[in-house]
Amino acid sequence: MFRFHSIKDYHIALQNGQTTCVEAVRFYIDRIREQAHLNAYLEVFEQEALEQAAILDAQRSTGTEISPLHGVVVGLKDVICYKGHQVTAASKILSGFSSIYHATATQKLLDAGAIIIGRQNCDEFAMGSSNENSSYGPVKNARDTERVSGGSSGGSAVSVQAGLCMVSLGSDTGGSVRQPADFTGIVGIKPTYGRISRYGLIAYASSFDQIGIFSNTVEDAALVLETIAGPDSFDSTASTLPVESYTAAVNGPEKKYRIAYFKESIEHPALDADIRNQILAKIEALKAAGYTVEPVGFDLLEYVVPTYYVLTTAEASSNLSRFDGVRYGHRTATENIDLTTLYKASRSEGFGEEVKRRILLGTFVLSEGYFDAYFTKAQQVRRLLKEKTDAVFAQYDAIISPTVPSPAFRIGEKSDDPIEMFLADIYTVYPNLVGIPAISVPLFTHPNGMPFGLQIMTKHFDEATLLRLSQQMMALK
Numbered sequence: 119m120f121r122f123h124s125i126k127d128y129h130i131a132l133q134n135g136q137t138t139c140v141e142a143v144r145f146y147i148d149r150i151r152e153q154a155h156l157n158a159y160l161e162v163f164e165q166e167a168l169e170q171a172a173i174l175d176a177q178r179s180t181g182t183e184i185s186p187l188h189g190v191v192v193g194l195k196d197v198i199c200y201k202g203h204q205v206t207a208a209s210k211i212l213s214g215f216s217s218i219y220h221a222t223a224t225q226k227l228l229d230a231g232a233i234i235i236g237r238q239n240c241d242e243f244a245m246g247s248s249n250e251n252s253s254y255g256p257v258k259n260a261r262d263t264e265r266v267s268g269g270s271s272g273g274s275a276v277s278v279q280a281g282l283c284m285v286s287l288g289s290d291t292g293g294s295v296r297q298p299a300d301f302t303g304i305v306g307i308k309p310t311y312g313r314i315s316r317y318g319l320i321a322y323a324s325s326f327d328q329i330g331i332f333s334n335t336v337e338d339a340a341l342v343l344e345t346i347a348g349p350d351s352f353d354s355t356a357s358t359l360p361v362e363s364y365t366a367a368v369n370g371p372e373k374k375y376r377i378a379y380f381k382e383s384i385e386h387p388a389l390d391a392d393i394r395n396q397i398l399a400k401i402e403a404l405k406a407a408g409y410t411v412e413p414v415g416f417d418l419l420e421y422v423v424p425t426y427y428v429l430t431t432a433e434a435s436s437n438l439s440r441f442d443g444v445r446y447g448h449r450t451a452t453e454n455i456d457l458t459t460l461y462k463a464s465r466s467e468g469f470g471e472e473v474k475r476r477i478l479l480g481t482f483v484l485s486e487g488y489f490d491a492y493f494t495k496a497q498q499v500r501r502l503l504k505e506k507t508d509a510v511f512a513q514y515d516a517i518i519s520p521t522v523p524s525p526a527f528r529i530g531e532k533s534d535d536p537i538e539m540f541l542a543d544i545y546t547v548y549p550n551l552v553g554i555p556a557i558s559v560p561l562f563t564h565p566n567g568m569p570f571g572l573q574i575m576t577k578h579f580d581e582a583t584l585l586r587l588s589q590q591m592m593a594l595k
Contacts, residue, residue, distance in 0.1 A: 120145045122284055125190055125338050132178065132189060139171035139178075139189035139233065146191050146235055150282050156258045158273040158282055160196055161204060162236040167191070170233050185231035186345050192227055193283040195274045196237045197244055198329065199318035200224050207320045208252040209242045211468030212447045221318020222353065223287060223329050226346040235283055239273030242470045243438065244289050244322045246270045247297060247542050248532065251472040256529055259302060261568060265526040268298030271332070275302045278332045285342055286332040291322045292426055293522075293546025295330030296558040296573060301526035303560040303569030305333045305588075309343060310579045311553035312357040315350035323433035324355075326426075326550045336559065336589045340364035343581065359579055367582035368589045374408045375587055378514040380416035383545060388523045393570055396562045397520060400572065407594060411518075414510055421499050423540060426547040428483050428496040434473075435480030443468065475536065500551055507552045511577040516587055518574050519545050521558040525568040545573060555581050559588045 120141045122128055131137045147164050174189050194200055197207050199217035201224075206212040220228070227234065241251040249257040249272025257272035259265040260280035267276045271288030275298035278286050288295045290308035299306025308330040316327055329346070333339040344364045350356040379401065384394060404411050443449040443464025450463035469477070483492035510517060522542060532539045549556035555578075558571040572591065576584040 122281070124335050125187070125284065125341055128190070128284070129184060129188065132184070139174045140168060142189060142191055143167045143171040143233060143235065146283055149280070150236070153260070153280050153282060155263070156260055156276050156280060157239055157255050158257055158276040158280065159193070159236045160206075160208070160239050160254055160273070163203070163234060167233050167235045174231060174233070185229075186341060187227060188231035190232045191235050191284045192232045193236055193238045193274060193277045193286040194224065194234060195240050195271050195286070195288045197240060197289050197320040198224060198287055199320075200234060200237070203237065205237065205320065207243045208240045208254055209468065209470065209473070210253045210448050211441045211443070211465070215446050217318070219318065222315035222350045223346045224318060227287075230345045238271075238277055238286060240288070241270035241272070241294075242473050243320070243434070244270040244291055244294055244327075245434070245472050245476055247293070247539055248527075248529075249273065249298070250529065250533060251470055253470055258529070259526050261303065262526070264528055265568065266301065266529055268301035268526060270294040271330070272298050274332050275299055275304060275306065278302070278304050278334060284333075285338055287346075288330050288332060289319055289322075290328050290330040290550065291326045291430060292550050293543050295332065296546050296556060296571075297522050297543070299332060299558040299560070300521035300571040301568070303571075305336055305339050305557065305559055307331050307339050307343065307557040307584075308549065308555060309347065309581055310357070310555045311550075312355050313347050313555070313579065313581065314343075315348075315353040315356040317350055317352035317356075321437040323430035324437060325433060326430055328550070336585055336592060337365065337368050339557075340368045340585045357579065362582050364581055364585050367586045370586055372590060373586065374410070375515040375583070376410045376513070377404065378412055378414040378510055378517045379519060380419065380517070381413040382416050382419040383519045384413075386419070386523070386544070388541060388544065389520060390524045390564075392565055393520055393524070393562070397572065400561065401518075403594065412514075414514075416506070418499070418503055418506060419544070422503070422548050422551065423544055425496045425499045425503070426543070426551055427479070427540060428492050429500065431476045431480030432484050432493050433480070435477050435484060438469075438473070438477055441465070441468070472536075503548070504552045507554065508577075515583055516574055516576050518572055521545060521571045521573040525564040525566060525570045549575050554578055555584050557584055557588050559591055561591060
């Protein structure tokens with residue numbers, strides 16, 4: 119019988135003849151059908167996945183050395199392009215659109231032997247913190263189906279949580295990998311901006327967006343990151359720095375790191391008391407285990423969320439202007455109208471309420487008379503955040519914080535209060551503003567039975583330390 123614990127164990131089972139890629143794919147197809155009520159998948163590539171699995175089984179039978187992700191069953195968030203397959207960003211505006219090329223991350227998965235099993239539900243255009251903004255309905259948390267999965271990569275997170283694939287790729291603009299990972303009790307990593315190519319990722323806010331990874335273990339996340347990271351001639355923002363062996367880093371010798379935490383993040387009134395108490399207890403446990411863990415003042419915390427939403431909505435307003443109902447996607451059925459009315463009607467019908475809200479906000483902050491007051495000022499704050507972050511990392515190896523201020527809330531609980539929903543991003547948007555890597559590791563359980571994690575951050579392109587420390591944190595649990 120097929121079981122999955124980690125990619126390493128799966129590969130051992132394949133090589134020992136204990137299972138096959140076909141058996142693995144069939145297992146996940148059955149699981150997806152059984153758990154269809156979670157609404158994690160928008161489309162499953164059953165026949166194609168089975169055919170690819172059979173090819174891989176045949177290759178292995180010849181004694182060929184297996185590739186890093188040989189037979190690994192992967193899901194893609196519905197914002198990552200897969201040639202010849204639909205990609206809609208969970209929006210009516212892109213209904214029926216099929217990609218004509220692979221995202222670089224998708225191509226690297228395929229080159230490494232991965233099997234892509236389907237595209238996963240998400241908040242429309244990755245705008246949301248609960249996966250309630252999808253035009254295909256909300257994704258439900260497998261631990262409690264009355265609660266949200268987190269967003270925007272909720273389908274990708276729940277797919278790993280509920281055993282509907284081995285790993286998933288999501289996107290993270292302000293926490294859209296780490297927050298749902300926290301809510302579902304799995305590992306979610308957002309690497310340094312530029313570490314993974316954004317080519318083929320439908321843009322929300324281009325200076326913030328980053329493809330991220332969901333997995334059950336830190337080691338699996340390290341292996342996938344090592345495989346899909348690296349330079350790309352199609353993306354000028356992709357870093358040319360060499361990709362380290364992250365799997366070697368995860369399994370390296372233990373090190374007692376110097377860790378900082380922001381006093382303001384732990385003392386913030388929005389933070390759930392039980393989350394605060396368990397993180398403080400974890401800090402004491404780390405100190406007892408020989409780590410240096412010290413508080414650091416961070417007087418810019420209250421500026422993080424406003425700065426993030428000014429800048430990201432401005433970029434969204436620009437990026438989403440291309441979806442006009444003319445070249446592809448939804449076009450209004452209204453007849454005998456001029457071009458301007460066609461644009462207005464198509465976009466009004468095709469975009470959901472949250473996307474419209476952010477486009478309007480972004481257009482406002484970019485408008486004449488408000489540009490300097492909002493957009494320019496937010497860029498200045500972003501620079502201050504970067505300088506302050508560099509100063510912290512001059513003295514410490516890592517920064518820790520809560521991932522989110524509360525565990526997964528009930529579906530519909532915050533739908534009528536967008537400001538409260540925005541403020542829930544207070545901890546996760548910071549790494550995107552300054553471009554550093556961050557991960558949520560599942561360390562805790564709330565008294566209400568829901569899981570929650572700890573966010574760990576390191577300096578630019580120091581994913582090796584991030585993953586090694588995360589592994590040590592998991593072992594200390």
